[in-house]
Amino acid sequence: MEPVLAFTIVMAIWTIGEFISSKTRALISMMLVASMIFLIGFSADFFPHDLILDSGLLNLGTAVIGIIIVHLGTMMSFEDLKAQWKTFVIGASTVVVMTLVLLLxxxxxxxRNIAVAGTAAITGGTVSVLMVQDKIQEIYQAGQSTGHLSSYLLAVFPLLILNMKNLVGFLVTxxxxxxxxTRVKGEYRKGNLSFYEEEVAANTSADVKSVLPDFLQTPYATLFLLGLTVYVSGWLSRMSGGYINTFVIALLxxxxxxxFKVFKPNALTPTDSFGLLMISIMVIAFGPLAxxxxxxxxxxxxxxxxxxxxGVLIIFASAYVIGRRVGYSGPLSIAVGMTSFFGFPGTMVLTKEAAAAVGETEEEIAVIEQNILPIMVTGGFSTITITSVITGGLIVGLMMGL
Structure with missing residues:
Protein backbone atom coordinates (compact mmCIF):
# COMPACT_ATOMS: atom_id res chain seq x y z
CA MET A 1 0.00 0.00 0.00
CA GLU A 2 1.18 3.52 -0.72
CA PRO A 3 2.64 5.09 2.43
CA VAL A 4 0.47 8.19 2.18
CA LEU A 5 -2.72 6.08 1.92
CA ALA A 6 -1.66 3.86 4.82
CA PHE A 7 -0.89 6.94 6.92
CA THR A 8 -4.27 8.46 6.02
CA ILE A 9 -6.16 5.30 7.02
CA VAL A 10 -4.38 5.12 10.39
CA MET A 11 -5.19 8.77 11.04
CA ALA A 12 -8.83 8.14 10.07
CA ILE A 13 -9.03 5.34 12.64
CA TRP A 14 -7.49 7.63 15.24
CA THR A 15 -10.02 10.35 14.38
CA ILE A 16 -12.94 7.97 14.86
CA GLY A 17 -11.53 6.82 18.20
CA GLU A 18 -11.04 10.39 19.37
CA PHE A 19 -14.59 11.33 18.33
CA ILE A 20 -16.20 8.43 20.20
CA SER A 21 -14.03 9.03 23.27
CA SER A 22 -15.07 12.69 23.26
CA LYS A 23 -18.77 11.88 22.90
CA THR A 24 -18.67 9.36 25.76
CA ARG A 25 -16.65 11.71 28.00
CA ALA A 26 -13.69 9.32 27.80
CA LEU A 27 -15.76 6.42 29.19
CA ILE A 28 -14.84 4.54 26.01
CA SER A 29 -11.18 5.20 25.40
CA MET A 30 -9.68 6.14 22.06
CA MET A 31 -7.33 3.18 22.38
CA LEU A 32 -10.24 0.75 22.83
CA VAL A 33 -12.03 2.03 19.73
CA ALA A 34 -8.85 1.93 17.64
CA SER A 35 -8.08 -1.60 18.86
CA MET A 36 -11.48 -2.88 17.81
CA ILE A 37 -11.26 -1.24 14.39
CA PHE A 38 -7.77 -2.63 13.76
CA LEU A 39 -8.75 -6.11 15.01
CA ILE A 40 -11.86 -6.30 12.84
CA GLY A 41 -10.12 -4.72 9.87
CA PHE A 42 -7.19 -7.13 9.95
CA SER A 43 -9.18 -10.29 10.71
CA ALA A 44 -11.72 -9.55 7.94
CA ASP A 45 -8.95 -8.53 5.52
CA PHE A 46 -10.39 -5.04 5.15
CA PHE A 47 -6.90 -3.75 5.88
CA PRO A 48 -3.64 -5.12 4.45
CA HIS A 49 -1.62 -6.71 7.24
CA ASP A 50 1.30 -4.38 6.58
CA LEU A 51 -0.87 -1.28 6.97
CA ILE A 52 0.88 0.02 10.08
CA LEU A 53 4.34 -0.70 8.69
CA ASP A 54 3.53 1.05 5.40
CA SER A 55 2.23 4.12 7.23
CA GLY A 56 5.80 4.90 8.34
CA LEU A 57 4.62 5.41 11.92
CA LEU A 58 5.96 2.08 13.16
CA ASN A 59 9.60 2.91 12.50
CA LEU A 60 9.16 6.42 13.85
CA GLY A 61 7.51 5.14 17.02
CA THR A 62 10.25 2.60 17.63
CA ALA A 63 12.84 5.36 17.41
CA VAL A 64 11.14 7.87 19.70
CA ILE A 65 9.74 5.82 22.59
CA GLY A 66 12.63 6.87 24.80
CA ILE A 67 12.20 10.52 23.83
CA ILE A 68 8.59 10.42 25.04
CA ILE A 69 9.76 8.85 28.31
CA VAL A 70 12.28 11.64 28.92
CA HIS A 71 9.53 14.16 28.13
CA LEU A 72 7.28 12.53 30.75
CA GLY A 73 10.10 12.94 33.25
CA THR A 74 10.27 16.67 32.52
CA MET A 75 6.58 16.95 33.42
CA MET A 76 7.37 16.28 37.08
CA SER A 77 9.54 18.28 39.44
CA PHE A 78 10.97 17.55 42.87
CA GLU A 79 8.89 20.49 44.13
CA ASP A 80 5.70 18.84 42.86
CA LEU A 81 6.59 15.61 44.59
CA LYS A 82 7.41 17.43 47.82
CA ALA A 83 4.14 19.39 47.89
CA GLN A 84 2.07 16.28 47.23
CA TRP A 85 4.20 13.74 49.08
CA LYS A 86 1.18 12.03 50.63
CA THR A 87 -0.37 11.53 47.22
CA PHE A 88 2.89 10.22 45.81
CA VAL A 89 3.27 7.78 48.70
CA ILE A 90 -0.25 6.40 48.16
CA GLY A 91 0.08 6.15 44.38
CA ALA A 92 3.60 4.74 44.27
CA SER A 93 3.06 2.32 47.15
CA THR A 94 -0.17 1.02 45.63
CA VAL A 95 1.54 0.28 42.32
CA VAL A 96 4.44 -1.47 44.07
CA VAL A 97 2.12 -3.57 46.24
CA MET A 98 -0.08 -4.44 43.26
CA THR A 99 2.96 -5.42 41.20
CA LEU A 100 4.40 -7.70 43.87
CA VAL A 101 1.11 -9.36 44.82
CA LEU A 102 -0.05 -9.94 41.24
CA LEU A 103 3.34 -11.19 40.12
CA LEU A 104 3.38 -13.78 42.90
CA ARG A 112 5.59 -16.60 34.08
CA ASN A 113 5.34 -14.72 30.78
CA ILE A 114 1.57 -14.27 31.12
CA ALA A 115 2.05 -13.22 34.75
CA VAL A 116 4.65 -10.59 33.84
CA ALA A 117 2.72 -9.28 30.82
CA GLY A 118 -0.55 -9.06 32.73
CA THR A 119 1.02 -7.46 35.80
CA ALA A 120 2.86 -4.82 33.76
CA ALA A 121 -0.30 -3.96 31.85
CA ILE A 122 -2.66 -3.69 34.82
CA THR A 123 -0.22 -1.59 36.87
CA GLY A 124 1.01 0.64 34.04
CA GLY A 125 0.11 2.42 30.83
CA THR A 126 1.09 2.41 27.17
CA VAL A 127 4.81 2.54 27.96
CA SER A 128 4.58 -0.59 30.12
CA VAL A 129 2.78 -2.43 27.33
CA LEU A 130 5.45 -1.38 24.84
CA MET A 131 8.19 -2.62 27.14
CA VAL A 132 6.46 -6.01 27.35
CA GLN A 133 6.03 -6.20 23.58
CA ASP A 134 9.67 -5.24 23.05
CA LYS A 135 10.77 -8.07 25.35
CA ILE A 136 8.48 -10.55 23.57
CA GLN A 137 10.00 -9.53 20.23
CA GLU A 138 13.46 -10.05 21.70
CA ILE A 139 12.53 -13.58 22.82
CA TYR A 140 10.94 -14.34 19.44
CA GLN A 141 13.99 -13.13 17.49
CA ALA A 142 16.16 -15.37 19.65
CA GLY A 143 14.18 -18.32 18.28
CA GLN A 144 12.59 -19.17 21.61
CA SER A 145 9.01 -20.02 22.43
CA THR A 146 7.08 -17.56 24.58
CA GLY A 147 5.29 -20.30 26.52
CA HIS A 148 1.68 -21.38 26.30
CA LEU A 149 0.71 -18.47 24.07
CA SER A 150 2.15 -17.58 20.69
CA SER A 151 4.31 -14.47 20.57
CA TYR A 152 1.57 -12.54 18.75
CA LEU A 153 -1.13 -13.53 21.21
CA LEU A 154 1.10 -12.76 24.18
CA ALA A 155 1.88 -9.34 22.68
CA VAL A 156 -1.84 -8.58 22.26
CA PHE A 157 -2.69 -9.69 25.82
CA PRO A 158 -1.35 -6.59 27.67
CA LEU A 159 -2.88 -4.30 25.03
CA LEU A 160 -6.33 -5.77 25.68
CA ILE A 161 -5.90 -5.36 29.43
CA LEU A 162 -4.79 -1.76 28.90
CA ASN A 163 -7.94 -1.03 26.91
CA MET A 164 -10.35 -2.74 29.28
CA LYS A 165 -8.87 -1.33 32.46
CA ASN A 166 -9.50 2.22 31.24
CA LEU A 167 -13.22 1.46 31.06
CA VAL A 168 -13.26 -0.28 34.45
CA GLY A 169 -11.17 2.48 36.00
CA PHE A 170 -13.47 5.25 34.79
CA LEU A 171 -16.63 3.49 36.00
CA VAL A 172 -15.24 2.67 39.45
CA THR A 173 -13.44 5.96 40.08
CA THR A 182 -19.85 15.00 48.76
CA ARG A 183 -17.54 14.82 51.79
CA VAL A 184 -15.67 17.96 50.69
CA LYS A 185 -18.94 19.82 50.13
CA GLY A 186 -20.05 18.88 53.64
CA GLU A 187 -16.79 20.12 55.14
CA TYR A 188 -17.12 23.39 53.23
CA ARG A 189 -20.65 23.93 54.46
CA LYS A 190 -19.49 23.32 58.03
CA GLY A 191 -16.91 26.05 57.60
CA ASN A 192 -13.93 23.68 57.78
CA LEU A 193 -12.81 24.53 54.24
CA SER A 194 -12.58 27.89 52.52
CA PHE A 195 -12.84 29.03 48.92
CA TYR A 196 -9.79 30.81 47.62
CA GLU A 197 -9.32 32.65 44.35
CA GLU A 198 -5.84 33.03 43.01
CA GLU A 199 -4.18 33.26 39.67
CA VAL A 200 -1.64 30.49 39.44
CA ALA A 201 0.79 30.94 36.59
CA ALA A 202 1.17 27.74 34.62
CA ASN A 203 4.63 26.28 34.93
CA THR A 204 5.29 26.26 31.24
CA SER A 205 8.53 26.10 29.38
CA ALA A 206 8.20 29.78 28.45
CA ASP A 207 8.29 30.77 32.15
CA VAL A 208 11.44 28.85 33.04
CA LYS A 209 14.97 29.82 32.06
CA SER A 210 17.28 27.10 30.87
CA VAL A 211 20.98 26.94 31.71
CA LEU A 212 21.71 26.12 28.08
CA PRO A 213 22.75 28.73 25.51
CA ASP A 214 20.06 29.96 23.14
CA PHE A 215 21.23 27.88 20.18
CA LEU A 216 20.52 24.70 22.22
CA GLN A 217 16.97 25.76 23.06
CA THR A 218 15.53 25.63 19.55
CA PRO A 219 13.05 22.83 18.61
CA TYR A 220 15.72 20.96 16.65
CA ALA A 221 18.30 21.27 19.43
CA THR A 222 15.74 20.10 21.99
CA LEU A 223 15.01 16.97 19.96
CA PHE A 224 18.76 16.42 19.62
CA LEU A 225 19.27 16.66 23.39
CA LEU A 226 16.30 14.40 24.10
CA GLY A 227 17.70 11.83 21.70
CA LEU A 228 21.13 12.14 23.29
CA THR A 229 19.58 11.57 26.73
CA VAL A 230 17.93 8.37 25.50
CA TYR A 231 21.23 7.19 24.00
CA VAL A 232 22.98 7.81 27.33
CA SER A 233 20.15 5.95 29.08
CA GLY A 234 20.76 2.95 26.82
CA TRP A 235 24.49 3.08 27.56
CA LEU A 236 23.84 3.19 31.32
CA SER A 237 21.40 0.29 30.97
CA ARG A 238 24.04 -1.78 29.22
CA MET A 239 26.54 -0.83 31.93
CA SER A 240 24.14 -2.38 34.46
CA GLY A 241 24.11 -5.57 32.41
CA GLY A 242 20.60 -4.79 31.24
CA TYR A 243 19.25 -5.16 34.77
CA ILE A 244 17.90 -1.58 34.78
CA ASN A 245 15.68 -0.91 31.79
CA THR A 246 16.64 1.94 29.44
CA PHE A 247 13.23 3.56 29.87
CA VAL A 248 13.52 3.59 33.66
CA ILE A 249 16.82 5.47 33.39
CA ALA A 250 15.37 7.80 30.73
CA LEU A 251 12.48 8.74 33.02
CA LEU A 252 14.76 9.46 35.96
CA PHE A 260 18.89 21.33 36.96
CA LYS A 261 17.18 23.36 34.21
CA VAL A 262 18.84 21.56 31.34
CA PHE A 263 15.36 20.77 30.04
CA LYS A 264 12.40 23.05 30.54
CA PRO A 265 9.12 21.62 31.87
CA ASN A 266 7.22 19.64 29.22
CA ALA A 267 10.32 19.57 27.05
CA LEU A 268 8.63 18.43 23.83
CA THR A 269 5.85 21.03 23.85
CA PRO A 270 7.85 23.88 22.21
CA THR A 271 8.93 21.52 19.40
CA ASP A 272 5.30 21.07 18.18
CA SER A 273 6.06 17.38 17.68
CA PHE A 274 4.51 15.77 20.73
CA GLY A 275 1.22 14.83 19.05
CA LEU A 276 2.78 13.03 16.10
CA LEU A 277 5.39 11.29 18.26
CA MET A 278 2.74 10.14 20.72
CA ILE A 279 0.57 8.70 17.95
CA SER A 280 3.55 6.90 16.48
CA ILE A 281 4.36 5.08 19.73
CA MET A 282 0.71 4.19 20.35
CA VAL A 283 0.51 2.64 16.90
CA ILE A 284 3.32 0.24 17.84
CA ALA A 285 1.00 -1.47 20.31
CA PHE A 286 -1.46 -2.32 17.55
CA GLY A 287 1.10 -4.11 15.38
CA PRO A 288 0.44 -7.63 16.77
CA LEU A 289 -3.28 -7.31 15.96
CA ALA A 290 -2.47 -7.87 12.29
CA GLY A 311 -6.25 -5.28 40.31
CA VAL A 312 -9.30 -3.42 41.61
CA LEU A 313 -9.44 -5.47 44.82
CA ILE A 314 -5.75 -4.92 45.57
CA ILE A 315 -6.06 -1.19 44.92
CA PHE A 316 -9.06 -0.90 47.24
CA ALA A 317 -7.26 -2.71 50.06
CA SER A 318 -3.76 -1.26 49.74
CA ALA A 319 -4.65 2.32 48.81
CA TYR A 320 -7.23 2.54 51.60
CA VAL A 321 -4.81 1.33 54.27
CA ILE A 322 -1.89 3.47 53.04
CA GLY A 323 -4.06 6.53 52.50
CA ARG A 324 -5.61 6.40 55.94
CA ARG A 325 -2.14 6.15 57.46
CA VAL A 326 -1.07 9.45 55.85
CA GLY A 327 -4.34 11.22 56.69
CA TYR A 328 -6.45 10.99 53.52
CA SER A 329 -10.09 9.93 53.52
CA GLY A 330 -10.95 6.41 52.36
CA PRO A 331 -12.61 7.42 49.05
CA LEU A 332 -9.82 9.86 48.14
CA SER A 333 -7.14 7.26 48.92
CA ILE A 334 -8.83 4.67 46.71
CA ALA A 335 -9.33 7.23 43.93
CA VAL A 336 -5.59 8.02 43.97
CA GLY A 337 -4.80 4.30 43.73
CA MET A 338 -7.25 3.87 40.86
CA THR A 339 -5.36 6.44 38.78
CA SER A 340 -3.08 3.54 37.83
CA PHE A 341 -5.97 2.37 35.64
CA PHE A 342 -6.18 5.49 33.48
CA GLY A 343 -3.87 8.41 34.42
CA PHE A 344 -4.05 11.91 32.93
CA PRO A 345 -6.25 13.41 31.44
CA GLY A 346 -8.81 11.04 32.96
CA THR A 347 -7.78 12.24 36.41
CA MET A 348 -8.79 15.77 35.49
CA VAL A 349 -11.95 14.85 33.57
CA LEU A 350 -13.39 12.63 36.31
CA THR A 351 -12.64 15.16 39.04
CA LYS A 352 -14.34 17.99 37.18
CA GLU A 353 -17.36 15.81 36.43
CA ALA A 354 -17.67 14.78 40.09
CA ALA A 355 -17.42 18.41 41.22
CA ALA A 356 -20.06 19.51 38.71
CA ALA A 357 -22.39 16.68 39.73
CA VAL A 358 -22.14 17.26 43.50
CA GLY A 359 -21.57 21.01 43.85
CA GLU A 360 -24.77 23.06 43.91
CA THR A 361 -23.17 26.45 43.30
CA GLU A 362 -20.20 27.63 41.27
CA GLU A 363 -18.34 28.30 44.50
CA GLU A 364 -18.96 24.78 45.82
CA ILE A 365 -17.79 23.31 42.53
CA ALA A 366 -14.64 25.41 42.72
CA VAL A 367 -13.95 24.34 46.32
CA ILE A 368 -14.36 20.67 45.42
CA GLU A 369 -11.97 21.03 42.48
CA GLN A 370 -9.43 22.94 44.59
CA ASN A 371 -9.35 20.15 47.16
CA ILE A 372 -9.37 17.12 44.85
CA LEU A 373 -7.97 18.04 41.43
CA PRO A 374 -4.30 18.67 42.41
CA ILE A 375 -4.27 15.37 44.32
CA MET A 376 -5.78 13.37 41.46
CA VAL A 377 -3.48 14.85 38.81
CA THR A 378 -0.42 14.18 40.97
CA GLY A 379 -1.78 10.70 41.66
CA GLY A 380 -1.83 9.95 37.95
CA PHE A 381 1.77 11.07 37.56
CA SER A 382 2.89 9.05 40.58
CA THR A 383 1.29 5.84 39.31
CA ILE A 384 1.28 5.81 35.50
CA THR A 385 4.08 8.25 34.67
CA ILE A 386 6.70 7.34 37.25
CA THR A 387 6.22 4.21 39.36
CA SER A 388 4.68 1.94 36.72
CA VAL A 389 7.52 2.69 34.29
CA ILE A 390 10.06 1.75 36.96
CA THR A 391 8.27 -1.42 38.13
CA GLY A 392 7.45 -2.43 34.55
CA GLY A 393 11.04 -1.92 33.47
CA LEU A 394 12.21 -4.13 36.33
CA ILE A 395 9.79 -7.04 35.90
CA VAL A 396 9.91 -7.42 32.10
CA GLY A 397 13.38 -8.83 32.62
CA LEU A 398 11.69 -11.83 34.23
CA MET A 399 10.13 -12.88 30.92
CA MET A 400 11.89 -15.77 29.24
CA GLY A 401 11.70 -18.24 26.41
CA LEU A 402 10.28 -21.57 27.50
Missing part, protein backbone atom coordinates in the same frame (compact mmCIF):
# COMPACT_ATOMS: atom_id res chain seq x y z
CA UNK A 105 -0.29 -14.83 42.90
CA UNK A 106 -0.81 -14.90 39.14
CA UNK A 107 1.99 -17.44 38.69
CA UNK A 108 -0.20 -19.89 40.59
CA UNK A 109 -2.64 -19.78 37.67
CA UNK A 110 -0.58 -18.77 34.62
CA UNK A 111 2.96 -19.22 33.32
CA UNK A 174 -16.34 8.15 38.93
CA UNK A 175 -18.52 6.82 41.76
CA UNK A 176 -15.74 7.01 44.34
CA UNK A 177 -14.92 10.62 43.45
CA UNK A 178 -18.58 11.60 43.88
CA UNK A 179 -18.41 10.28 47.45
CA UNK A 180 -15.27 12.31 48.10
CA UNK A 181 -16.83 15.38 46.47
CA UNK A 253 17.13 11.50 33.78
CA UNK A 254 14.17 13.54 32.54
CA UNK A 255 13.22 14.46 36.12
CA UNK A 256 16.84 15.22 37.08
CA UNK A 257 17.65 17.28 33.98
CA UNK A 258 14.51 19.35 34.46
CA UNK A 259 15.52 19.98 38.08
CA UNK A 291 -1.72 -11.56 12.94
CA UNK A 292 -4.46 -12.37 15.47
CA UNK A 293 -7.79 -14.06 14.73
CA UNK A 294 -10.77 -13.23 17.00
CA UNK A 295 -11.21 -16.91 17.93
CA UNK A 296 -7.67 -16.93 19.32
CA UNK A 297 -8.66 -14.26 21.82
CA UNK A 298 -10.88 -16.71 23.72
CA UNK A 299 -7.72 -18.03 25.37
CA UNK A 300 -7.24 -14.59 26.94
CA UNK A 301 -10.71 -14.10 28.46
CA UNK A 302 -9.92 -15.71 31.83
CA UNK A 303 -6.53 -13.98 32.31
CA UNK A 304 -8.05 -10.59 31.43
CA UNK A 305 -10.93 -11.02 33.90
CA UNK A 306 -8.50 -12.18 36.57
CA UNK A 307 -6.25 -9.13 36.27
CA UNK A 308 -9.10 -6.62 36.14
CA UNK A 309 -10.83 -8.02 39.23
CA UNK A 310 -7.65 -8.70 41.19
Missing amino acids: VSQLFFD ANILKKEA LGIILRH DIQPKDLLALVWPIIFYLVA
